[in-house]
Amino acid sequence: METITENEKVRVAKKIKKMFGHIDQRTAEYCPIRDVMALASDKWSILIVLYLGYYPILRFNELKKKVYGISNKVLSEKLKLLEADGYLSRTLYPEVPIRVEYELTDFGHSYLQKLLDLTEWVTQYSDIILANRKKSGKSTTKMF
Amino acid sequence: METITENEKVRVAKKIKKMFGHIDQRTAEYCPIRDVMALASDKWSILIVLYLGYYPILRFNELKKKVYGISNKVLSEKLKLLEADGYLSRTLYPEVPIRVEYELTDFGHSYLQKLLDLTEWVTQYSDIILANRKKSGKSTTKMF
DNA sequence: AGAGTAAGTTACAAAAAGTTACTTATATAA
């Protein structure tokens, strides 16, 4: 992990300001970070998008196996929301038994590329994070 | 949003596989995406990290105002977890009334840079997402 | 003595998520 210079920090702060618009607006102004990210960065959404990035097409029960631990209910809900926001497509084949296939849209693939940069970083540094976490308990708080 | 080529998709799939290790491991193997990302990509954590990237030092009640809508309880919990994982530092000044300052660590700044790439993308395309969302209701499901 | 302040904590209510059983439509086996 590269140490970050003061210059870099200033550059980052400017990017944040630009992104938020009015950073200090606590009024009821629409905030995409809160709205859109709530779904996009959700723990189950991330896994769904990653698995669909690896297996280009997955059926409902296949997804349920890959994204192990997710319930029917939550998988169904997240898929509806991700479809509505345009990350993935749902194709219904009215056979018996029914067949439904989920696939990333171009937009979903575009999102996946950005998401992957973040998850790769997290994977790369997870050892450091876990080491930090172990030390905790003995609080790291400084006192003056 | 640039359309993604088949080659790109293959490249992405390879990165995902590498990241996950065994992509198909649904056993009890440790998965940093599930563990570490659960906190790092949490909706409140994201806002806390972004605001600390803009205002380098914030006290508890200042953070509560910036990250408007968060409760004492959840702010307190998230701060503890983010401190434990090494994203931020807590400094206690035993004055009266007490003063506590939160600040990103170098590790936190490093994470912020990656996070910012993602939130910038989301902000940039939030109009598209919202337009998608409006069309929904009339389901976008294809049928064959 | 009494009020005020920052940083939380605590007890309780509300919302979200997880669990398990059920539904639907039809082909195939008994």
Add this chain to the structure above:
DNA sequence: TTATATAAGTAACTTTTTGTAACTTACTCT
């Protein structure tokens, strides 16, 4: 000709997580 099986969900109920609002602590200033 019932009975069974299957995929993709949905529905009713339980558990967990989150949010709300009041309280605590430790001192200083009026």
